[in-house]
Amino acid sequence: MKGTLHPKHVRRRLGAVSTTTAPALVDQVDEVPPLRTLIPLGLQHVLAMYAGAVAVPFVVGGALIAAGKLTSADLSLLINADLFIAGIASIIQSVGFWRFGVRLPMMQGCTFAAVGPMIAIGTGPNGSAAAIYGAVIACGAFMLIAAPFFSMLVRFFPPLVTGTVILLIGLSLLDVAGGWIADNSTKGAPVLFVAFAFGTLVLIVLIERFAPTVLARLSILLGLVIGTIVAIPFGLTEWGTLGDEPWFGISLPFQFGAPVFQPAAIVTMIIVGLVIMTETTGDMIAIGEIVGKPITRQRLADGLRADGLSTILGGVFNTFPYTAFAQNVGLVGLTGVRSRYVATFAGGVLVVLGLVPKLGGVVAGLPIAVLGGAGVALFGTVAASGIRTLTKVRFNNSNILVVALAIGVGMLPTVYPTIYDRFPSWFQTIFDSGISAGAITAVVLNLLLNSRRRQAQFDSGDDLAAYDASRGAQTSASSPLPGSTGAVSEPLEAEHP
Numbered sequence: 001m002k003g004t005l006h007p008k009h010v011r012r013r014l015g016a017v018s019t020t021t022a023p024a025l026v027d028q029v030d031e032v033p034p035l036r037t038l039i040p041l042g043l044q045h046v047l048a049m050y051a052g053a054v055a056v057p058f059v060v061g062g063a064l065i066a067a068g069k070l071t072s073a074d075l076s077l078l079i080n081a082d083l084f085i086a087g088i089a090s091i092i093q094s095v096g097f098w099r100f101g102v103r104l105p106m107m108q109g110c111t112f113a114a115v116g117p118m119i120a121i122g123t124g125p126n127g128s129a130a131a132i133y134g135a136v137i138a139c140g141a142f143m144l145i146a147a148p149f150f151s152m153l154v155r156f157f158p159p160l161v162t163g164t165v166i167l168l169i170g171l172s173l174l175d176v177a178g179g180w181i182a183d184n185s186t187k188g189a190p191v192l193f194v195a196f197a198f199g200t201l202v203l204i205v206l207i208e209r210f211a212p213t214v215l216a217r218l219s220i221l222l223g224l225v226i227g228t229i230v231a232i233p234f235g236l237t238e239w240g241t242l243g244d245e246p247w248f249g250i251s252l253p254f255q256f257g258a259p260v261f262q263p264a265a266i267v268t269m270i271i272v273g274l275v276i277m278t279e280t281t282g283d284m285i286a287i288g289e290i291v292g293k294p295i296t297r298q299r300l301a302d303g304l305r306a307d308g309l310s311t312i313l314g315g316v317f318n319t320f321p322y323t324a325f326a327q328n329v330g331l332v333g334l335t336g337v338r339s340r341y342v343a344t345f346a347g348g349v350l351v352v353l354g355l356v357p358k359l360g361g362v363v364a365g366l367p368i369a370v371l372g373g374a375g376v377a378l379f380g381t382v383a384a385s386g387i388r389t390l391t392k393v394r395f396n397n398s399n400i401l402v403v404a405l406a407i408g409v410g411m412l413p414t415v416y417p418t419i420y421d422r423f424p425s426w427f428q429t430i431f432d433s434g435i436s437a438g439a440i441t442a443v444v445l446n447l448l449l450n451s452r453r454r455q456a457q458f459d460s461g462d463d464l465a466a467y468d469a470s471r472g473a474q475t476s477a478s479s480p481l482p483g484s485t486g487a488v489s490e491p492l493e494a495e496h497p
Contacts, residue, residue: 028339091344108322132320414434
């Protein structure tokens with residue numbers, strides 16, 4: 001018949017080739033971008049996380065210096081050690097070996113959940129840096145052992161729970177971005193800082209809208225660079241002490257003496273380890289959703305083992321517990337670049353920054369207000385990813401209650417940071433982290449409100465939300481999305497990469 005293509009030509013039109021000669025397609029996550037793309041994308045990840053990465057050693061080191069446990073000269077050593085191990089941890093997580101590493105584009109940094117407990121351990125009557133590092137090593141060992149058992153909990157993270165946790169991660173981190181814009185002032189943000197933060201946001205939007213695709217993927221990096229250049233005449237960069245920084249320095253193992261293992265400190269840090277594992281689970285699920293690689297039980301266990309190993313290395317090399325950085329999860333969602341080797345390159349840059357303090361000083365001197373503007377975009381993207389996951393859920397009254405209460409409980413420490421100050425330290429360790437508090441709330445409420453009997457009632461249309469009920473029989477007759485009721489997910493098969 002005229003106009004009909006021979007099957008051979010159809011295959012040619014569709015790009016099909018013989019299965020015996022066609023090379024295997026490379027998944028975008030495993031694809032190695034060319035250097036002209038890899039370098040700027042990796043630098044973008046470093047700039048997005050740098051301020052958060054150095055914050056933990058800066059705060060903990062400052063407290064130990066004030067308590068007379070360390071000297072001012074030790075602060076730069078803590079920061080360099082943190083960057084060095086953060087780079088190694090990011091490489092382990094993204095490249096992976098044996099049963100270590102989630103093999104996704106994730107960046108690692110010191111967790112904020114450990115700041116309070118570590119300060120308490122280091123500044124107490126018998127406190128010292130060595131006591132902190134002994135507890136950190138024990139925490140890492142616990143995470144390493146507990147990883148395969150904790151990974152079994154992934155079945156308790158259906159879309160209802162994961163979407164809520166991802167949304168909560170983004171909302172909680174907006175507090176960090178606000179702190180950058182206000183320069184952590186309690187008297188409000190300087191007008192100039194707000195102007196630069198929103199100017200950076202406008203730049204990012206304009207680049208996304210009008211720049212070629214290659215440059216649009218670098219919108220955060222270009223916004224930071226252009227914002228920094230404009231900020232130089234206003235004196236917002238902090239490069240005054242750059243000349244005093246050495247060109248080379250390395251953190252030796254046990255720089256502050258052999259680790260001291262105090263039982264109370266170890267128990268405290270093990271609780272922190274559980275919080276870290278909960279947060280990391282949320283971040284891994286989030287990045288899996290973004291790149292189209294659902295997190296299996298095996299993959300989650302591998303990622304948690306990597307966290308445990310990195311935390312042990314942190315205790316050995318004079319730094320702190322490590323976890324995934326959510327701002328970089330948001331960056332992956334914003335740029336659409338899924339390659340894990342971008343995170344690998346960024347990890348290599350962090351290692352270099354840890355070995356060359358002068359380069360680290362250049363990055364540290366970036367205007368904090370410009371970083372705040374970029375942070376609004378990054379953290380907002382994380383929250384939007386959570387909303388996208390929640391679109392898979394068909395909401396009834398029970399599911400609405402799960403989301404509402406989890407976000408409410410999770411946001412309390414963010415909007416009122418001193419709310420749990422009168423509670424025991426172990427309670428504060430868990431619930432001062434809005435992410436872990438919200439995740440625990442979401443899991444428990446989902447188990448309580450989404451039993452099999454409740455699911456059957458929902459499927460029959462007898463338990464409609466107010467919005468669904470207003471649509472009448474059409475809604476009740478519609479079938480729910482598969483697996484979207486919020487119930488416990490079916491056990492996942494182990495994945496062997």
